[in-house]
Amino acid sequence: MLTIICGENTSASRNFYISLKKDYQNKGYEIRDISYSEIENINRWLADSPSLFSNKKVFFSQRLNKFFKKDNKKFVEDLQLIEKMKDVDLIDWEEVSGWELKIKKIGIVKEFKPDQTIFKLLDSVYPGNRLTFISQLNTLNQSLDENFIFIMLVRYIRNLIIITEDGVPPRMQSWQTYKLKSQASRWKKENLVNFYEALFRIETGLKTSSNPFTIKQSLEILACHFL
Structure with missing residues (x-):
């Protein structure tokens, strides 16, 4: 599953992202920070060693949105696969508003809008x-x-x-x-x-x-x- 945290209220979205990490840690999850270049490895890790995912594990990433391009089909496909996985959680933080989000059609979006x-x-x-x-x-x-x-x-x-x-x-x-x-x-x-x-x-x-x-x-x- 893919969850995207974004919004113009970057302070609130960032604080939520950090608090989410702490919540998962308190619940006994293993936290793994991964970069854009490692996204494709999630699917490979699952295919090669399914037992690795028998333990509670959650992946955290940042600013994947800028890599979402039409000619970057492999990356798009990787995210689509992760989004369909019920036993994998990938949480991404974006420093942009919801309407600037290119990957909003994939996964769940939690947007923090500015107070009016x-x-x-x-x-x-x-x-x-x-x-x-x-x-x-x-x-x-x-x-x-x-x-x-x-x-x-x-x-x-x-x-x-x-x-x-x-x-x-x-x-x-x-x-x-x-x-x-x-x-x-x-x-x-x-x-x-x-x-x-x-x-x-x-x-x-x-x-x-x-x-x-x-x-x-x-x-x-x-x-x-x-x-």
Whole structure:
């Protein structure tokens, strides 16, 4: 059986993936982490040594989606075989949303979608709307991982910049493009770019532990300066 864990809420999907591993371990299962190149071995192991699967065993993989291509028929066939096996469990984690998933027609998909309130926060990111943004941020911070909030904000600001350059963000629907254009028009291009660069500096500071503030505190400071 194949189970795919994915979704834009990567923090939640990742935490679920990790907790699933721990649950299987606590139940006495043998955990095996395998890469893309080892997927075909599962079927071979089963054919050569069925006794290996008499013990409780579960396989964990990551980011198999990027290898799912029309010309990679062997890989597709291997996954289809695994999906039909009742005595084999393969659990894959993907850092993409459900609609970006190429292998969704194979196996069971568990998708973690963003809390709808995250979009209210993103919609509030424009000059003159500081209080609303900070209020939304405080509300979200009580229920969502601040890293996820930060990632979504970075993506959104990047898309706004693309719009100001007369571009269209990848996989963007027409109504979403129109909405972004409306919001981008509230910004001076220079300030929008500076805002994005400030987000990058926050990210760098967090990675190097040189930022004394939390993500939430950093975003509040940023809002006071730009919004």
